[in-house]
Amino acid sequence: MAGFLDALTTQTFLQNALWGSLLASIACGIIGPYVVVRKIGYLAGGIAHAVLGGMGAAYFLGKSPIGGALVAALGAALLIGWVSSREHRQEDILIGALWAVGMASGILFISRTPGYNVDLMSYLFGNILMIPAHNLKLIALLDAGIAIIVILFFKQFLAVSFDQEFARLRGIRVQLFHQLLLALVAVTVVILIQVVGLVLVIALLTIPAAIAGHYTGTLGRMMLLAILLGALITTGGLALSYQPDLPAGATIVMLAGAAYLVSCLVKACRR
Amino acid sequence: MSRAVIGLDNVSFRYNDLPVLAGVSLEVEQGEFLGVVGPNGGGKSTLLKLILGLLKPLSGSIRVLGQTPEQACARLGYVPQFINFDRHFPITVRETVLQGRLGKTRPLLGFGEKDRNLAATAMQETEILDLAGRPIASLSGGQIQRVLIARALACEPEILLLDEPTANIDPKVEEDVFELLRRLNERITIVVVSHDIGFISNYISRVACLNRTLVCHTTSRLTGSLIEELYGSPVRMVHHETRLSPHPIKNGDDHGRLP
Numbered sequence: 427m428a429g430f431l432d433a434l435t436t437q438t439f440l441q442n443a444l445w446g447s448l449l450a451s452i453a454c455g456i457i458g459p460y461v462v463v464r465k466i467g468y469l470a471g472g473i474a475h476a477v478l479g480g481m482g483a484a485y486f487l488g489k490s491p492i493g494g495a496l497v498a499a500l501g502a503a504l505l506i507g508w509v510s511s512r513e514h515r516q517e518d519i520l521i522g523a524l525w526a527v528g529m530a531s532g533i534l535f536i537s538r539t540p541g542y543n544v545d546l547m548s549y550l551f552g553n554i555l556m557i558p559a560h561n562l563k564l565i566a567l568l569d570a571g572i573a574i575i576v577i578l579f580f581k582q583f584l585a586v587s588f589d590q591e592f593a594r595l596r597g598i599r600v601q602l603f604h605q606l607l608l609a610l611v612a613v614t615v616v617i618l619i620q621v622v623g624l625v626l627v628i629a630l631l632t633i634p635a636a637i638a639g640h641y642t643g644t645l646g647r648m649m650l651l652a653i654l655l656g657a658l659i660t661t662g663g664l665a666l667s668y669q670p671d672l673p674a675g676a677t678i679v680m681l682a683g684a685a686y687l688v689s690c691l692v693k694a695c696r697r
Numbered sequence: 698m699s700r701a702v703i704g705l706d707n708v709s710f711r712y713n714d715l716p717v718l719a720g721v722s723l724e725v726e727q728g729e730f731l732g733v734v735g736p737n738g739g740g741k742s743t744l745l746k747l748i749l750g751l752l753k754p755l756s757g758s759i760r761v762l763g764q765t766p767e768q769a770c771a772r773l774g775y776v777p778q779f780i781n782f783d784r785h786f787p788i789t790v791r792e793t794v795l796q797g798r799l800g801k802t803r804p805l806l807g808f809g810e811k812d813r814n815l816a817a818t819a820m821q822e823t824e825i826l827d828l829a830g831r832p833i834a835s836l837s838g839g840q841i842q843r844v845l846i847a848r849a850l851a852c853e854p855e856i857l858l859l860d861e862p863t864a865n866i867d868p869k870v871e872e873d874v875f876e877l878l879r880r881l882n883e884r885i886t887i888v889v890v891s892h893d894i895g896f897i898s899n900y901i902s903r904v905a906c907l908n909r910t911l912v913c914h915t916t917s918r919l920t921g922s923l924i925e926e927l928y929g930s931p932v933r934m935v936h937h938e939t940r941l942s943p944h945p946i947k948n949g950d951d952h953g954r955l956p
Contacts, residue, residue, distance in 0.1 A: 463786055578805045585796050589782040595749060595775055596799035596852070643832030645787050 430668040439555055443674070446557040447660035449565045450621045450630070453572050455653025457614040458635030459645055460607060464587050467632050469506060469608070472521035474615045474627040476502040476528030481549055482535030491549070492561060495619060498528065499612035507605040552623030552675030554664065565617050572610055583607060584645055621660060622675035633682040634659060637689045659685060702727050702856055702886050703748055708757035710743055717743045721757070721911045725856075730882045732901035733890045739908040741890040742778075745858050748888070749775055762855060771800050774854030774885075776845045778861045784834060790844050791829040794820055797851025812851075819850035823877060839870030846877065857881065859889040875900045 434440050461470050480498020481491040502524050510517040536546060548556065576583065585593035586603045594600050611631075618627045638651035663678030703725035710718040717740040725731050733741050746752045747759055750766030761769035774797070797819065798812040808816075820826040823843040833841060842862055849857055859878070863871040878887055879900055889901070905911055 459787075463783070580807065581796075581799060581802075584788070584792065585799055588786055588788055588793070588796070589777075591751065591777065591781060592775070592796065592848075593799065595751070595770055595773075596796065597771060598799055639787060643787055643834070644789055644792060648787050 430665040433668065440668070442557050442559060442562060443554045443664055444661060445562050446554055446565065447621055447664055447678075448657050449562065449569055450617050451634075451653055451656030451660055452569045453565075453614040453617045454630050454634060454656045455638075455651075456572055456576050456649050457610055458631050458652050458656070459638065459648040460583065460587060461611060461631050462635040462639060463645065464607075466611070467628060468518075469521055470611050470615060470631050471628045472506065472525040472528075473499050473502045473608075473612050474619065474624045475525040477616065477619060477624050478532030478549060479528040479530075479535070480532075482532030482539075486535040486539045492564065492616065492620070495616045496613070499616050500609055502528065503608040503612035504605065507601075507608045511601050511604070548623065549619075550623050550625045551673060552619065552621055552626065554621045554674045557620055561620055565620065568613050568617055572613060575606070575610065579603065579606070580646070587645075622678055626675055626679045629679045629682050630656065630660070633686045637686055640689050640693045655685070700727055701725065702762055703888070704760045705744075705747075706758045708747065708754045708759060710740070710747060710752065710755050716909065718747075718754075718907075719910050721907070723905060723911055725886065725888060727886055728882070730878070730887045730900065730902045731889070732904045733888065733907055734892065734904060735907040737892055741892070741907050742860050744907060745775070745860050745888070745890055748858060749773060771852070772855045774849030774852045774857045776842075776849045776857070776859040776862055778864060784841075786833065788833055789829065790820070790825060790831050790833060790836070790847075791816060793833055793844050794829075794847045794851050797848040801853070815853065816847075816851050819847040822850060822881075823847040837870075838866040839874070842866055842870075842874055843877070846874075846881075850881070854885060856886045856888065859887070861890055861892065863891065 430440075434444065461467055477495045477498045480494040480496075480501075482494075483498075484491050484494025506517065506520060506524070509520050532549075533546075545553070547553075582593070582598050582603050585596065585598055586600050586607070590600050614631065615624075615627050618630050622630055634652040634655040635648060637655055638648045642648045642651055659682045660678050663681040664674050666672070666681065667674045667677035701724040703723070705721055705723040708718060708721045709716070721740075721744070733744060735741055743752065747754055748761060748766060750770050759766050762772055763769075794816045795808050795812060798808055798815065802808055802812045817826065817829075820829055823846050825840060825843045825847060828836065828840060828844075833844060836844065842865075846857075846859070846862070849859075857878075862878070863874055866874070878889065881887065
């Protein structure tokens, strides 16, 4: 641990990694609770995997992969939201199809891209130590956007998540806010991919919020605690992985899993 | 003569091929406490959803407070059966009641001072002010029911529509809930749907019996033959002597309770 702190004072890449983790915790802590209370973890997983198609296409065309990821994630979120509003029974199937087809198209794009082959593993499992400084700025910007939208429309998001029928009777545009929420989930997924990669995103989107749910009784407090827990888990995982040179994303997710297990045990013992 | 605040004229509705309501006509007058009774699947909840504009009638017309149901919706308070949402959702009593202010409060940011005051008044009226900070997951069935009534009152409704408000609570609490409704009826028109015709008739001023068609709606008296007609089979009768209603049921002491 001392080695990590020493390196942190001198190594820019490690400082960037730390900033990336902290910034990602903000989006993860705000949106994670919605994913947990609305039970849309599978949907978020589908969006995350569909992102590989966008990243692969961007890479193939020589554009920025994070831009491609944003387009693919938002596209997948809008498609799922639109289909589920019309044909609710099809939602599950559509998510599964997007999940696999997104990955398949991404792999095809990457295989057809000339030159050095991109490090597929870093897309899948993250590479926070290599996060470029300009991505940090983008994440900060997206964080700010997510926070502002959620603060402005907190009432509506709460009403739509809690009791859709009642929200509709009060004149809330339920479908619009559902779509907006899915778009925010998509943006959060893209942010978290920078830290842990698209396969492991779902852990950060659900676990800090689920632990926070054990100790809080309102969505607002759940968000604050989830941000704090996300920050502890990501920086903790980063620190643990540094000395033995373990993959940071996988270490973060293992730490998150362990924290969740402990929290569940504590909760069970308190009963 | 008081004016009709809800008017259904020859309304029919079906879910796919399943007819639910056929040729239902009904008028509810201002200040009334109307009970809608009938067997499960008889179309009671559907009737409420049509009045709220959540469903559209296949034929016939509905007017609420002189408007279409969609226009009048903001002036109605609705208490659904509480299985509509997740009981473990992380939300406090206060936050739940404040949702009744949606549509009448500012669209951006949190609720204002006026909303908080109206929510507090609604909680006081339903005797749950001391529970305001509690998560709903920690409440009993009767307390949840009061929260839902408070949420509907926070809408400042002119008509209160309740769907099986006592379905999941024990008889003692059930009596409290109806006592609360009786007090509210002093200023708000109330329509309550229930499958329990025995209990409800102590409180309501008029009863509508619904089993696909509206069998009766002018009666103040539930007789054995009428209940048989409604439910399609003989039911056990229970004799009651008590009178709690401010609008006493004028003729007839007997009403049915399902065996």
